[in-house]
Amino acid sequence: MAEEHYLELSENPVQFEHASSVNNVFFDEANKQVFAVRSGGATGVVVKGPDDKSSVAFRMDDKGEVKCIKFSIGNKILAVQRTSKSVDFINFIPDYPHTEFTQECKTRNASILGFCWTSWNEIVFITDQGVEFYQVFPDKRNLKLLKSQSINVNWYQYCPETAVILLSTTVQGNVLQPLAFKNGNVSKMSKFEIELPVIPKPAKLSLSERDVAMATIYGQLYVMYLKHHSRTANSPGAEVVLYHLPREGPCKKSHVLKLNTTGKFALNIVDNLVVVHHQSSQTSLIFDIRLKEPDCSVNTQQPVLPARSIHPYRIPLSGSAVVPSQPPVPCQLYSSSWSVFQPDIIISASEGYLWYLQVKLPPTVKLLQDKGKLMDFLLRRRDCKMVILSVCSQILEGSEKAELPVVATVFDKLNQVYKEYLEAEQSYAAAVESGPSRGAATQKRPVRTQAVIDQSDMYTHVLSSFSERKGVSHKFIIAVLMEYIRSLNQYQITVQACLLLSLEGTYPPAHQLSLDMLKRLSTANDEIVEVLLSKQQVLGALRFIRSVGAHDNVSARKFLDAARQTGDQMLFYTVFRSFQQRNQRLRGSPAFNPGEHCEEHVTHFKQLFGEQAMMKASTV
Known part of the structure; x- marks a missing residue:
């Protein structure tokens, strides 16, 4: 079971002073910073970020209980909310006055629910009556109102990657209004309604802030709604409903993720996977919205893998009182004191730890038996190359050996991604060659991800060791090699036969196979001659150029x-x-x-x- 944990907490968590009666802990989702505020700041504020550069320590006057505290982007200006009417600001820019200055909300009788920095000097106040968008002038120590919007607000959420604020409106709270902020401008995106499992009578707030999250998945913005099991509706369990939120155009319900159970849940996004934590069973589920189930309608999905717990984590003891032989203390996973933040953060304020949630790919190989589906899953993950190559080796030898049609499917899936990358490279090269007038300046060079498995990778890590194996029939080796060549040809990828020639030492028939193949493919013969000459096969090279009719020109x-x-x-x-x-x-x-x-x-x-x-x- 130990090797089946496909989720784990980061090895080196961000550590901070745990929450207590004298120490309040806050988290800023935009800068990924934890604030430990002691005695209202009078005895110190320690800010810990994802790296040492974003860590800061300072003191500030205790002017009452801190409700919210965040730095602007780049730690330039600190904003602190202590009342429901105003926000205080302190400059952290070198050579600027360090004195606090204050901004009250403009809307009469409004209460500030919170605030979000959208750039180093632009901030949004969210009140129960709308939003107020300000520009901060640190040198003048004042703010200028850029835009304001009146709308009744129950609660809000912010997605820092896209600078989109989601407002819960109406009595039931299920009509959501997204607002996008950029360069001093605010634009209204399409508002939409979340379908509630039960409509309350009389109407009351029915959509909770903790059941909604915003996140970017595969480069697109989604609102995730945790739709709980309804006893009256006789539904089999809770669901996560995804609403796709485009910059322009209507918001549409796009996916329904079936949880098949009930209880308390929390959501994360890791490597474009939706992770759903279930507290009572202490397990997590993962969904890949790009994987389509053959037996389901397009937008309804089951978990990719069976539910598993996060890998056990031990908290290392530190400090002068530690006895060397004392073992690390096991961390209580899925604790009720855990707070989950987007996209991939888990915080235990009571223990003073911030972890990043991570996906471990090797355990998924045994849990996902369908090799075609496994490849689809792995090819979309960040650190996939070595796991994919190990799967390719497994299906060619030993107890995991697969039938040839399965091998063909795997090769085709790899070569489809390989071809897409080659085409993107060619398109980029053509755009650069044609000059800036054709839009080359706007076209970015394609990024070579780990999913691009080229012929060199395949020969080096899979085919060469496979052909060295004792007990593998020559017939099967040739069938696999020809299957790989067929797949390359199917995607119109030029076969690098010199790599096939390099297998000759371990598998002699590969030599003739590659030469025959080259003649059929009319590939550049110079490359083959170079390989043969470098291996001191001079007569072989001479025979080869004669066989392709190139003897007169070499x-x-x-x-x-x-x-x-x-x-x-x-x-x-x-x-x-x-x-x-x-x-x-x-x-x-x-x-x-x-x-x-x-x-x-x-x-x-x-x-x-x-x-x-x-x-x-x-x-x-």
Whole structure:
């Protein structure tokens, strides 16, 4: 079971002073910073971020209980909310006045629910009556109202990656209004309604903030709604309903993720996977919205893998009181004191830890038996290359050996991604060549992800070791090699047969197989000649160029250099004679032209075999 934990907490968590009666803990989702505020800041504020650069420590006057505290992007300006009417600001820019300044909300009788920084000097106040968008002037120590929007607000959520604020409106709270902020502008996106499991009568707030999350999945913004099991509706369990939120156009319900159970849940996004934590069973489920179930409607999905717990985690003890032999303390996973933040953060305020949730790919291989589906899943993950190559090796040998159609499916899935990358590279190169007028300036160079498994990867990590295995039939080896070549041809990828030639040492038939294949593919023959000559197979190279009809055009010097380097005098004699014959046939004389630069080889031949040998004809 231990090897089946496909989720784990990061090895080096961010540590901070745990929450207590004198220490309040806050988290800023935009900068991923934890604030430990002691005694309202009078005895110190310690800010810990994902790296040391974003960690800060300072003191501030205790002016009452802190409700919310966040730095602007880049730790330039600190904003602190202590009342429901105003927000205080402190400059952290060098050489700027350090004195606090305050901004009250403009809307009369409104209460500030919270605030969000959208840039280093732009901030949004969210009140129960709407939003107020300000620009902060740290040098003048004041703010300017850029835009305001009146709307009744129950609660809000913020997605820092897209600078979109989601407002819960209406009495029931299920009409959501997204607002996008950029460069001093605010734009209304399409509002939409969340379908509630039960409509309450009389109407009351029915959509809870903790059941909604915003996240970017595969580059698109989604609102995730945790729809709980309804006893009256006789539904089998809770669901996560995804609403796709485009920049323009209507918001649409796009996916329904079936949880098949009830209880308390929390959501994370890791490596474009939706992770659903279930507290009572202490397990998590993962969903990949790009994987379509063949037996389900397009938007209804079951978990990719069976439910498993996060890998057990032990908290290392530290401090002067630690006894060296004392073992680390097991961490209570799925604790009720855990707080989950988007996309992949879990915080235990009571223990003083912030972890990043991570996916472990090797355990998924055994849990996902369908190799085609497994490949689809792995190809979309960040660190997938070595796991994919190990799966390719597994399906070719040993107890996990698969049937040829399965091998073909795996090759096709890999080569489809490989082809897409090659086409993107070609498109980029063409755009660069055509100059900036054709839009090359806007086209970015394609990023080579780990999902691109090229021929070199396949030969180095899979095919070469596979062909070395004892007990594997030659028939199966040839079938696999031909299947890989078929797949490359299907996606119109030029086969690099020189790599196939490199298998010759471990599997001799690969040599002839690759040469035959090259003739059929009309691939550049120079590359093959280079490989053969580098392996001192000079006669093999000579036969190859004759077989493809290229003997009349090749460089005699290249072959004579290679023959001489072997130290085999008879080989040198044979190659020299072969080119003398060619010269005789083409030009009526066995002599080399000055442009062929073979003078030193002629001298060497005379030294070895004498002047008289120059005149004789010979055949290979």
